[in-house]
Every structure is written in C-alpha cells, then in structure tokens.
Amino acid sequence: MSTTLARHSALALVPGPTWNSFEKFRKGGNTTLEEIPEHGVGTLVGKGVTYRILRDADFQHLVGLATDVRRLQQGLNVIIQAAKVVAKHPDQEHVELLIHSAALFAGSPVLPTRDGHDAFQLTQEEIDSQASDGFNLENAAIPRPRF
Amino acid sequence: MASSLGELERQLRSISHSEEAIQAVQAFSNGLAGTNGRLQVWNAVNAIVRKPIDYGDTSALRFDTPDDRFSVLQGDIVQTEAAYFYGERIAGMPKFAVLNSSCDLVPGRTAHASLLRILPIQKGEERAKEKLGTLLKFSRRDSMYLPALPDDTEDVVGNGISFEGICQIRSSDLFLANRAASLSVVGWRIFASFVRTVMARANPREVELRMAVE
Numbered sequence: 001m002s003t004t005l006a007r008h009s010a011l012a013l014v015p016g017p018t019w020n021s022f023e024k025f026r027k028g029g030n031t032t033l034e035e036i037p038e039h040g041v042g043t044l045v046g047k048g049v050t051y052r053i054l055r056d057a058d059f060q061h062l063v064g065l066a067t068d069v070r071r072l073q074q075g076l077n078v079i080i081q082a083a084k085v086v087a088k089h090p091d092q093e094h095v096e097l098l099i100h101s102a103a104l105f106a107g108s109p110v111l112p113t114r115d116g117h118d119a120f121q122l123t124q125e126e127i128d129s130q131a132s133d134g135f136n137l138e139n140a141a142i143p144r145p146r147f
Numbered sequence: 148m149a150s151s152l153g154e155l156e157r158q159l160r161s162i163s164h165s166e167e168a169i170q171a172v173q174a175f176s177n178g179l180a181g182t183n184g185r186l187q188v189w190n191a192v193n194a195i196v197r198k199p200i201d202y203g204d205t206s207a208l209r210f211d212t213p214d215d216r217f218s219v220l221q222g223d224i225v226q227t228e229a230a231y232f233y234g235e236r237i238a239g240m241p242k243f244a245v246l247n248s249s250c251d252l253v254p255g256r257t258a259h260a261s262l263l264r265i266l267p268i269q270k271g272e273e274r275a276k277e278k279l280g281t282l283l284k285f286s287r288r289d290s291m292y293l294p295a296l297p298d299d300t301e302d303v304v305g306n307g308i309s310f311e312g313i314c315q316i317r318s319s320d321l322f323l324a325n326r327a328a329s330l331s332v333v334g335w336r337i338f339a340s341f342v343r344t345v346m347a348r349a350n351p352r353e354v355e356l357r358m359a360v361e
Contacts, residue, residue, distance in 0.1 A: 056226075056325045057240055063323050064228025064236060114232070116239040120266040120278050120290070120307050130277040135182035137276040142304055143190040144295045147198035147328070 011061050013054070016040030068111050075105045164349040168340035173285045185283040190294040195334035199223065199326040214253075218322040220329055221249045222338045224296060227324035230262050230316040237314065241265070242296075242327060244308045246342065252318070260321045262314040265293065267303045279305045288348070291341045296327050308338070310345040 016036040019025040025032055025044050033053070036042045042053035054062075082101040086094045149155035179185045189195055202217055219225065223245045228238050243262035251257050268278045282292040282305060293306040316324075330338055 059323075060226060060228045060240060060325060061238075063320055064238060067229045067317070067320060068236060112235045113238045114235045116237065116241045117264045117266050117309075119272065120268055120282075120309070122274055122278055122281060126281045126286075127274060127277050130280045133182055133276075133280050135276060135280060137270065137279065137304065140183070140186075140304075142186055142295065144297065144299075145190060145192040145194070145196055145328075146297050147192065 011058060011065065012039060013041050013058065014039050016042040016053075018043040018045070020045050022046055071111055079105055164347050166344055166348055168336075169285070169288065169344045172337050172340055176283060176285045182280045182283055186294075189283065189292060193331045195293060195331060195337065196224065196296065196328040197331045197334075198329070200329040216254075217249060217252060218254065219245055219249075219252050219324070219326060221245055221247060221252070222330035222335050223326055224265065224293070224328040224330075225262070225321065225324035225326055227316065227320065229320035229324070230314045232264070232312065232314045242267075242306070243314060244293075244338070245321070246313065252321075254318070254322060257318055260316050260318050262316055262321075264309045264312065264314060266290075266307045266309055267295075267299060268305045268307065269302045270304050271302060275304060278307075282307050285337075288341075288344055291338060298327055308341070310341055 014037065017032075017040075019028075019032070019042070022044065028035075033042075036053060036055065038055065039058055040054070044051040044053060079098070079101050082094075082098040086098045149158050176185055176189075179188055200220055200223075202215075205211075205215065224242055225245060226240050226242050228236070228240060230237055230241075230243060242265040244265055245252065246261040246263050247257070252260065268275055268282075272278075281287065282290060285292060289309065289311045291308040291310070293308055295303045295305055299306070
C-alpha cells in the first residue's frame with residue numbers, strides 16, 4: 001500500500017489464440033476464453049473487422065498506463081510551448097523559462113503510483129467497544145453474496 | 148413558503164444538516180443479534196449489493212429513453228487503475244464506489260468523476276474482528292460496511308467504503324472500469340445517507356457559534 005516512485009512494470013502483452021471466424025470462437029464455448037493466458041491477447045477475425053480479446057485485469061492495467069501517458073503529454077506540452085516562446089523571443093528570461101520547464105519534467109521521469117489502498121484503521125475506543133462481542137472470526141462461516 | 152431569510156433558515160434547520168437517515172441505519176443494525184446476526188442480514192444478495200445493474204436489462208423493462216441510458220450508476224463498485232488520490236495513480240486493481248449521482252454519469256455530461264476508496268478487511272490482518280464488528284454497527288460516520296464481494300479473494304472478510312478522501316478519475320476512463328457490483332435499493336439509500344452526513348452535518352456547538360456571530 002505504499003507510494004512508489006519506481007518505474008511501474010510495463011505490461012508485456014503476449015499473443016494468445018487466434019480464431020479465424022466467429023463460428024469457431026462460438027463453438028469452443030467457455031474453454032475458448034480460458035485459452036487466453038494471463039497477459040495474453042486473443043484475436044478474433046470477423047468479417048472485415050478484427051477484434052482483440054484480453055483479460056479485464058490486463059485491460060484495466062492498459063487504461064491506467066494510458067492515463068499516465070496523458071500526464072506525460074501534458075508535461076511535454078509545457079516544454080514545447082516554452083520552446084516556442086524562446087524561438088519568438090530568444091532573450092535570457094525566456095531561455096531560463098525553457099530550462100526551468102525542462103528541468104521540472106526531467107526531474108520526475110517517473111510518475112507516482114501507489115499499490116492499492118491504505119488499511120482501515122480503528123480508534124482505541126472502537127477496539128474497546130468490541131471487547132464484549134463473542135464473535136469468533138477464526139471459525140466463522142461468513143456468508144458472501146454470489147451473483 | 149418562507150417569507151424571509153430568517154424563516155427560510157428555520158425551515159432548513161431540521162433538514163439541511165439532519166443525521167436522521169444515518170441514525171435510522173445505525174438503529175436498525177444495532178437491533179440485529181450481534182456480529183453474526185448482522186452478517187446474516189447485510190451479507191445476503193440484494194441486502195446491500197447486487198449484480199451490476201445492466202442497461203440491457205433495464206431497457207427491456209422500458210427504461211429506454213435517451214435519459215435512461217447509463218454505463219455506471221451511483222454507488223457502483225468498480226475496479227480501475229486509472230484513478231488518482233493526491234496525485235498518485237492507484238495501481239493493483241483497487242476497488243472504488245462511484246460517488247457522483249447517476250444523472251451526472253451520462254456519457255458527455257461531465258468530464259470528471261469522484262470515487263470513494265473501498266478498503267478490504269483481510270482475515271489475517273490485525274484487529275480484523277474488531278474492524279468487522281465496528282463496520283457492521285454502522286457507528287462510524289466516515290465508513291460504510293460492504294460485504295466481501297464475489298470476486299474478492301478468499302481472505303477478505305468484509306469491506307468498508309471510506310468517505311474520507313475522494314479520488315478522481317476521467318469519466319471516459321470510469322466508463323471502461325470493471326463493475327464488480329451495484330448497490331441494492333436499500334444499499335443505495337444507505338450510501339446516500341452517508342454522503343449527506345459526511346458532506347453536511349453539524350454539531351449543536353457550531354450552530355450556536357454561527358448564530359452568535361450574526
């Protein structure tokens with residue numbers, strides 16, 4: 001649950017199975033999708049359109065990385081704008097602005113991420129108020145909604 | 148209809164900062180038979196959570212006007228790696244509850260959305276029993292109990308929606324998030340009761356303080 005400044009692992013997608021028609025894909029049933037490994041990308045060739053199929057965890061990882069790309073693009077835009085200003089007004093003040101913008105960007109070549117959420121915390125008063133509760137978590141069969 | 152600002156204030160006094168809704172939830176849960184009894188009630192399907200509500204299903208029930216269309220609804224439990232908290236992107240497939248009202252979540256209506264963190268309680272973590280017991284009593288004003296969800300790992304014994312600290316996400320990214328669950332009708336009412344209470348509650352001292360300076 002800690003903040004990291006390490007480079008977040010790039011998603012290494014690997015090729016998965018290919019189905020050359022929807023019929024082949026459909027006939028395989030559930031086992032067809034299970035052929036797609038973790039980080040694998042299945043390919044379904046339709047009539048005039050090719051579809052890529054991947055696990056949701058990999059898809060969410062890709063969307064997350066795409067948001068980081070947008071952040072980087074915004075940083076690059078600042079530098080590009082500063083460079084344009086320098087090209088028009090090549091004086092000391094504007095050159096310094098460009099150097100400052102580039103330094104800010106170069107100073108944080110990685111983007112901060114954190115892994116998951118912090119843990120739920122209790123106050124001492126809340127802990128004390130549970131003392132009389134006879135509930136035994138170790139042996140409890142906790143029902144879980146299934147959809 | 149109020150005829151003066153003073154009268155308007157008196158009319159709003161009992162409704163604008165009322166904690167009545169959250170107190171009703173708390174009273175109901177306190178009336179259940181201990182932690183075990185509360186688990187039996189709150190963890191049932193459709194007690195707080197239910198299968199994600201699908202537009203295909205609702206449109207078949209004739210909720211099919213342009214305004215009825217949705218991708219996500221308020222209170223939906225979603226998994227995404229595209230949300231931010233204090234400038235940090237949260238990786239590791241965390242879960243969130245959607246804070247915005249459903250009518251703001253129509254594609255094209257708003258560019259950004261707000262999410263609340265869902266903190267899982269794992270069986271092996273310190274004070275897990277006390278955390279579960281506390282959440283099940285709905286005694287906190289900043290945390291709402293959620294049962295362990297179908298796709299939670301086996302060691303998760305419950306969850307808490309944290310109303311302290313709000314995460315941000317682009318609406319376009321939210322629409323691509325994995326929907327793990329929707330709230331049931333009563334779950335959605337409880338969720339809204341927390342939202343109201345967290346955003347607008349007042350202790351009597353603050354009321355006195357404000358009135359004293361006017």
